[in-house]
Amino acid sequence: MSAATDPALAIDASGVARRFGTSWVLRGATLRVHSGEVVGLLGANGSGKSTLLRIFSTLLRPHAGTVQVWGHDAVRAPHAVRSLVGYLSHSPGLYDDLTARENLLFAASMLGRDPRDVDVALDRVDLLDAADRRVRGLSAGMQRRLALARLLLVRPRLLLLDEPYSNLDPDGILLVNSLIGEWAAEGAAALVVLHELAPARGVLHRTVSIRDGRIVAAPHIHAGARLDGPVAVSSR
């Protein structure tokens, strides 16, 4: 654990532990992510990937360990962390009975952004044509794009993406990667939970995985490798 908080570290997490009931999901996870870095997070189902992400986003509190995001303590100063973080979760987090545009307008009001940014964001994710359709009628892939558009409004310094590629067609995958690339170029960092490496190959700087509730470095894995099988681990 760094003695002084290094603000160039997007994430400085040490010994993070979290339990549900009496079973521990995370048992001392340590991770550092630097400015501009895009890190992939692999792990079997139920290994705690999403839990770790949610702890970094301040939605959950760790039961042990420390988490610093851009120098702010996630437990003691969650509000400071929230203004820096963009979280894309499994569930879209959208309002089914509002249109795509209305969802973004609502987000813009909550974030204090100019409403004109909404159409810009919709255009960027190629949803301008569907802007006035209710979210209920949008496909899963389109809902994911809408969630990404909201991230554009958030303008995060740290991106926490939970399986962003699921349900996306090749165009969607390209979109995610180009967005991640743009954010990283601006100095933001990204932690991307993945089920398979293939879609993210072009954009990741490095990969780690979770085993037994701890972070281990994952070596280069061939595309299509099964992730719940044995993985050769270098000791670090």
Place this chain on the structure above:
Amino acid sequence: MTLRQEWRRARAIAWKDLTTERRSKAGFNGVITLAVTILVLFGFALGPDAQALRDAAAGTVWLAALFAGVLAFNRSYQVELDGGALEQLVLYPGSRRSIFAGKLLANFAFVALMLVVVVVVGIVLFQVRIPPAWPTLVGILLLGAIGLVTLGTFYAAMASRSRAREVLLPLLLFPMLVPVLLAAMEATKALLGGNVMGDAGAWARLLAGFDVIFLLATFLAFESVIEV
């Protein structure tokens, strides 16, 4: 965050809640229909003697509004829980109080409207004469709605996220509402009966006092219940 920004956030949330409720198929109409049904059932329970109905009108109207209103309170959080929107809502920067304020506003509009409908139907069904002081009656309805909505919105923030939400919300809410309900019912009763003793004003003032106390307490406590 400045007060003006907080107000804008609250307004955005209120708009969002009211719009989603309006567009959902079951929403407002369902709740109002339920309230009227409850009135009818009470009519069967208490009547058909006209005097008995008239005596019970004030209390019955408020109870019908309460039972139907509980549904509205849980629903206002349901919309966040269905798509996982609550997480995103909590992550937006700014204080949680604006979330509470926004939901309060939306629920208040909902419940106030419902109360007006219920009172009108109640006056008809229970054969009550429209009181000359009906503007005051409207005032009482609004004050009572504030009390109902304040506590309802507060407890629903917890109940809607628990395992037994249909039971937990009434269980927590109803005993806490005793002062508000008593004051509202008594003031309404007095007004419908022509306010012979002049009690209505006293109960109305009491009701206003309760509203202030509960608004203050719930605003202060909301932060603790929306997180975690």
Place this chain on the structure above:
Amino acid sequence: MTHVAEMGSVSVARASRWSLFGWFAFLFLIASQGIAIAISPPDRDMGDLQKIMYVHVPAAWMTMLAPLAVLLFGIRYLWKRREEDDLLAAAAAEVAATFAGLTLLLGMLWARPTWGVWWTWDARLTSTLVLFLILAGYLSLRALIDDREQRAQWSAAVGVLGAINVPIVYMSVRWWRTIHQIQSSPSTVDPAYVLGLRLNAFAFLFVMIWFIRRRYEAATMERAAERAAESTALGGGRAEP
């Protein structure tokens, strides 16, 4: 939140002090009841039934007092986030509910021979019933939440609000009775009974404090056992500070 780290092993000196207090409280109670029954003459109307007052009334007073503990511990929990305060508040609420139940039961036992009905919508009795329901809601909430932190936080908020409401409920119910000009039950107490009531009020206070303390101790022991189980599951070595 800070944890009840050392609570699993309550120090011996402290344990025996509280045991002593417990003995004192119960002996004092027996003595107070004895004195009160011995020195008070039978009531004009109620006869010896009056003696039930020496349990019913102090129980009622304690029912109003215990929520104050829930309020204070709840506020302190929200402020300091110490687990002890959550457990103390919960203990106080359980004890309050017990006293409320006792008050209601005795009230009904008194009402039946006196007025021929099991229940009167008397201001005190009715307020106690509402308070009992508020406490039941609080305890149900606790039973339904598994996450410890969430349970502590939500209970504190609900407990504080419920406790604030106690005087408000009492006041509004009392005025409700007055407005309708119903004869209220005799609230003036014959001076002959005052000493007995005062003695028993203190006795009940001591007993209540002791109950809360015992309930709290039981809770901390449960908690210590939980923490031991969690440590083992983690594979030895404390995970929590």
